Amino acid sequence: AQSVTQLGSHVSVSEGALVLLRCNYSSSVPPYLFWYVQYPNQGLQLLLKYTSAATLVKGINGFEAEFKKSETSFHLTKPSAHMSDAAEYFCAVTRTGYNKLIFGAGTRLAVHP
Amino acid sequence: NAGVMQNPRHLVRRRGQEARLRCSPVKGHSHVYWYRQLPEEGLKFMVYLQKENIIDESGMPKERFSAEFPKEGPSILRIQQVVRGDSAAYFCASSPPWTENTGELFFGEGSRLTVL
Numbered sequence: 001a002q003s004v005t006q007l008g009s010h011v012s013v014s015e016g017a018l019v020l021l022r023c024n025y026s027s028s029v030p031p032y033l034f035w036y037v038q039y040p041n042q043g044l045q046l047l048l049k050y051t052s053a054a055t056l057v058k059g060i061n062g063f064e065a066e067f068k069k070s071e072t073s074f075h076l077t078k079p080s081a082h083m084s085d086a087a088e089y090f091c092a093v094t095r096t097g098y099n100k101l102i103f104g105a106g107t108r109l110a111v112h113p
Numbered sequence: 114n115a116g117v118m119q120n121p122r123h124l125v126r127r128r129g130q131e132a133r134l135r136c137s138p139v140k141g142h143s144h145v146y147w148y149r150q151l152p153e154e155g156l157k158f159m160v161y162l163q164k165e166n167i168i169d170e171s172g173m174p175k176e177r178f179s180a181e182f183p184k185e186g187p188s189i190l191r192i193q194q195v196v197r198g199d200s201a202a203y204f205c206a207s208s209p210p211w212t213e214n215t216g217e218l219f220f221g222e223g224s225r226l227t228v229l
Contacts, residue, residue, distance in 0.1 A: 032216035038116075042220040043117075043204060051216055063221040090155060094216050097146060099208045100169060100216055 002027045002093045006104035014112050019063075019078040021107045023091030028071065033066055033074040034101065036094040044090065050074060061085070086111045115140065116138035118187075119205050123176040125227045132199070136226045138207030144168075144224040146218060147180055150202040152160045159203075162188060204228075 004073045007022040025031055032051045036044040048059025055067040065076045066076060092101040118137040124134050138145050144163055148156040149172075161169040162182035173180065178196075182188040192199055202225045206218035 023223075034217070036220075043220040046207075046217055049215070049217055097216060099216055100146065100158060100161055101156075102158065102205075102220075103148075103156040 002031065002095065002102050003103045004091050004093050004102055004104035005078060006107050008107055010108050010110070012110040012112065013081045015083055016080050019074040019076070019081045019085065019087050019109065021091075021100065021109065023065075023074045023076065023104060024072050025091070026092045027073060027093055027095065031093045033065075033067060034094075035059065035063070035074075035076050036090045036092060036103075036104050038088045038090065038106075039076060040087075047076070047089075048057075081109075083111050085111070092102045115208070117205055117207050117219050119203075119224050121224060122127060122222065123225050123227070125229060127194050127229050128196055129194050132191040132226055134192075134197050134203050134205075136138060136190070136205030136207075137186040138188070138205075139219050140210075141218070142207035144208045144209050146206045146208075147188075147190050148204045148206065150204060150223070152201070156204060159190070177180050192226070195226070197212035197228045200226055200228045 003026045005024045033051045035047040050057050050067045058064045063078045067113045088106045090106045091104040094101050146161050147159040150156050158172040160173050160180045177193045179191045202223045204223045206220045
């Protein structure tokens with residue numbers, strides 16, 4: 001079975017500060033991992049994905065995530081937060097050949113001036 | 114190309130009525146997934162369909178909920194005799210055939226059901 005745990009349901013940072021959103025996964029097979037972003041009253045937009053190529057994955061809007069097998073982690077980072085980054089972020093896992101994504105509970109990011 | 118289209122975007126029903134939510138996948142996508150998002154919660158998988166087949170319905174409530182993806186037309190999630198606890202955002206996602214599969218799902222903007 002696969003699962004995802006996102007540590008911290010709410011994260012608050014100042015504009016220009018580092019963004020770090022944590023995601024740990026559990027999977028008995030090599031996983032595919034994703035970060036999606038959801039703006040209020042909208043659907044989910046893919047930020048980035050790991051599919052067994054490079055362990056450091058770069059996504060849209062300056063976000064990146066590093067797959068660490070030894071730590072079963074896939075944390076999302078951005079060097080400098082912008083006000084427009086305020087949204088809810090979801091980590092998700094699936095396995096090769098099967099697209100049923102299992103989502104974490106989400107982390108709501110607030111960015112203060 | 115159009116993305117995943119869901120309608121209605123907002124639906125209000127009284128307890129006991131039926132709700133029908135429609136999803137048209139990205140053109141060329143043959144796999145459809147339905148997820149439910151309760152207020153302040155993450156997305157919970159409900160059902161995975163291919164054309165005319167239900168592949169995985171492990172997340173569907175045993176009663177009142179059904180889904181279909183006919184050969185022609187959109188996928189439909191049907192909720193009979195709605196109750197207040199059904200109030201949620203229902204998201205549809207699609208993915209291409211396996212030969213083009215990268216694991217990514219493409220999401221619609223959701224249908225927000227309110228049960229009075």
